[in-house]
Amino acid sequence: MVTLWRELSTSRELFSELLRVQVDQRYNGSALGVLWALAMPLITILSFSLIFAGLSGSNLADYGVYFFCGYVPWTFFQAASLHAAESLVGNAFYVTRISMPKQILPLVAVAMNGIDAAASMAILFALMPLLGAPYHVSMLCLPASVALTVAAVSGLALLCAQANVFFRDFRYLLNSALFLWFFFSPVLWKPESISAALQPYYRVNPAVVFLELFQLPIHRGLIPAAQTWAMASFWAIALVLAGSASFAANRKRFYFYL
Numbered sequence: 001m002v003t004l005w006r007e008l009s010t011s012r013e014l015f016s017e018l019l020r021v022q023v024d025q026r027y028n029g030s031a032l033g034v035l036w037a038l039a040m041p042l043i044t045i046l047s048f049s050l051i052f053a054g055l056s057g058s059n060l061a062d063y064g065v066y067f068f069c070g071y072v073p074w075t076f077f078q079a080a081s082l083h084a085a086e087s088l089v090g091n092a093f094y095v096t097r098i099s100m101p102k103q104i105l106p107l108v109a110v111a112m113n114g115i116d117a118a119a120s121m122a123i124l125f126a127l128m129p130l131l132g133a134p135y136h137v138s139m140l141c142l143p144a145s146v147a148l149t150v151a152a153v154s155g156l157a158l159l160c161a162q163a164n165v166f167f168r169d170f171r172y173l174l175n176s177a178l179f180l181w182f183f184f185s186p187v188l189w190k191p192e193s194i195s196a197a198l199q200p201y202y203r204v205n206p207a208v209v210f211l212e213l214f215q216l217p218i219h220r221g222l223i224p225a226a227q228t229w230a231m232a233s234f235w236a237i238a239l240v241l242a243g244s245a246s247f248a249a250n251r252k253r254f255y256f257y258l
Contacts, residue, residue, distance in 0.1 A: 155239030
């Protein structure tokens, strides 16, 4: 398992080149190019905020900030997982014909979607003064929030990539599960809107702690509680260990399935 990450550290140039190729493929030929990474978040925050703030009767600016600071990490988690699931199967040539650390492929998917998430966060921070939302000192803890989220998503990406190699229906199951999971996570709705009887079950959702790492500092100006940091750290470490150990154990079998 340690070898897995040591190989990655010695292949930084390959990682950077694959990431550049992926970004070029995504935006090459489009009129706006990489500006779509900025345009799409702006369109999303305006459309969703107008619709759901109107439906719930909430303040547009308040709901817009709340929604977007949860939507960005959720979209990063969702998109990175789905792209990582396709990373080995969709690049079978690299896996079977080229001597390279195979774990680079799902982690490139994480990095590529991390770039989109960073652009979305930049849009949010730029819009906050226009919406009348203040910057908070608590936002200084966001680098730690990002580090834990990236670690958790990287571990999950390794699990999703190999699962799709051995079970090709996995990508469809994952897509369906993430679709349902989104509506059970506090992105479109606020935690205080659910009844007291459902509160204990609400905390069972592992996505909640990662969303709170962004929602509390940005929207409410609060530093997440120690319990939230502890649970996020637990999930991040568990996913990295599980993803790394299983990937190291199974990567020699990829050749027989691709």
